[in-house]
Amino acid sequence: MSVTIKDIAKLAGVSHTTVSRALNDSPLINPETKERIKAIAGSMNYTPNYSARSLVLDRSYNLGLFFTTLHTGTSAGFLYEAIKGVNDVIKDDYNLIVRGIDDYKSFHKVNRKNFDGIIVMSQSESDQSFIEYASDKEIPLVVLNRPVESVQVMNFVPDDQSGAYRLTEYLVQQGHRHIAIIEGKQGFKSTQARRDGYREALRKHGITVPEAYYVSGNYDLESGHAAMSKLLELPDRPTAVFCCNDDMALGAVKAVTERGLSVPEDISVAGFDDHLFSAFMSPALTTVRRPIEELSRAGAEKLLKFIETKHSEKSVVLFHTELVIRDSVKSI
Amino acid sequence: MSVTIKDIAKLAGVSHTTVSRALNDSPLINPETKERIKAIAGSMNYTPNYSARSLVLDRSYNLGLFFTTLHTGTSAGFLYEAIKGVNDVIKDDYNLIVRGIDDYKSFHKVNRKNFDGIIVMSQSESDQSFIEYASDKEIPLVVLNRPVESVQVMNFVPDDQSGAYRLTEYLVQQGHRHIAIIEGKQGFKSTQARRDGYREALRKHGITVPEAYYVSGNYDLESGHAAMSKLLELPDRPTAVFCCNDDMALGAVKAVTERGLSVPEDISVAGFDDHLFSAFMSPALTTVRRPIEELSRAGAEKLLKFIETKHSEKSVVLFHTELVIRDSVKSI
DNA sequence: AACAGCATTGTTAACGTGTGCATTTCTATG
């Protein structure tokens, strides 16, 4: 059986309360007694029973990092950057619980007893009921990646729309007018924001494109490949394709080269996200950088502050997205 | 304040003990009383206080998924597959805590009170002291990815050496004799296993290669690019390069194309891991598939069994690696 | 020496839940 504060108390000849005071830096203890107790605790390798502390303090020391889903539409790079960003902030002071919201049959297991706070990495509105539930339960909550108006939460959102707008403008500036789009997973807010940015830029430049230039993907390599294959069959083939994430761009480029065509000589391709591999594609991909790691870090910092101060306020912080010009777009 | 079993007991007109029996399917309760209690608990949205249960039952319901490090040498795909594999097994019965072992200043926070079990995804021997510590503390432990002899643990290991051997044999069968290797992160056991497989195949075929054909990388895109740049400068340039993971292979292919050379016409490139992007590279990468998700799933299943039965035995399960032939190797 | 105030320590209960043993209730049998 493990060492408890009662074992230490016996050896130190004090009450268990005094041991607790010593180990928690209470002002209500003589410094010499404190050091003596700490030495004994150290020599016995005492560690607190966190369950007991959690019970008394009404704290769990768990933080949730919840993704709308982990099953599909969530790329490895996205998951990786989110975990790294949050982990850099919380270190080993909290347990980071990683989950897909769609894994919950019922949310009632998620409550203040089990989570000190939750970061929702929101990909679509399908997690809206969860966000409302968590807010209603007054669980400290931060929502990343998607703006949420109906709930008083802190929000950190990459500016996907202006990123997509800027990228499409760049394609226009390079002379392209036949610009197609391979969209992301239907229902995801990022899909809509990127499409809106694309459309806004076309409209600004008085460009109209046929309906066939809108093709759906699923944010993965295969769907990018399939979507590009469709676009390449069109009688009026686009000169440039905006792929709404880098995974789909890689699949699209593959579809192009399989037909004996080349990027960007025969058709230009752009992506979105700036994953690690994007700079190493052949050709190096022109894309938009989304700072997922920084956004996750900022969200975690805010959540810790919220937990500490018991205070939060509605805010939306837009994270700058950045056009990254490489080699996959040709000037025509 | 939340609903406790005492609140339910009051409404049901029974003791809290009876409520506990009802909610835990004890045989020591009248079925009608049980249903009545369950109905009340349901209508009050009762959930157990897990801290209290953990304290009484000496259980934490936390499982650790610990990587040797999350800082460098751990690719997004690797992390993603491991988390997915484990998560598929544990669902929401346990909290999955994801950490880098090198994040711990001291291991003493890791104990049976805080973790019901731990899966170590071991990348190098630098986690050996942790594995020994956890085993000594009798924390249920499963080690994935690296064989461990000094400790009585269950081990699930992909057969990297024979994967690398088979890949190198394939290169030899395709006529290559000037075969270089871009190694992984120094000190990682996977680096050694893949190098050993490569050397074993060369030896089998009586092939000797210059020392300059061994170049170090760091399991990332940049180091693959840099290592291939070195190999391309050699007066006696290799005809084929075995990159010890797919990220480095992508970087290496980029270095080739940047020099106006092409893969596989001018130089063949092979990888290791079969990440999702590998099939979509231009050319599609010949590589070795390592079943990280399956291995993680098997490890999690074994760990849950161990926690349940309090019984475990030393075992090493080798997971089959598979040569995946695509387009990046030319026959000469 | 007596008293007041402050510092230090201890007693007791709380947190929410599970369980061993005691008590009560119910049922079957003679």
Next chain:
DNA sequence: CATAGAAATGCACACGTTAACAATGCTGTT
């Protein structure tokens, strides 16, 4: 109706820790 045994329920304590309030000890002042 009385008795025995089984079923059902409750009492009291435990788990390890924190904290409110009580008690004790020490120090300084008059």
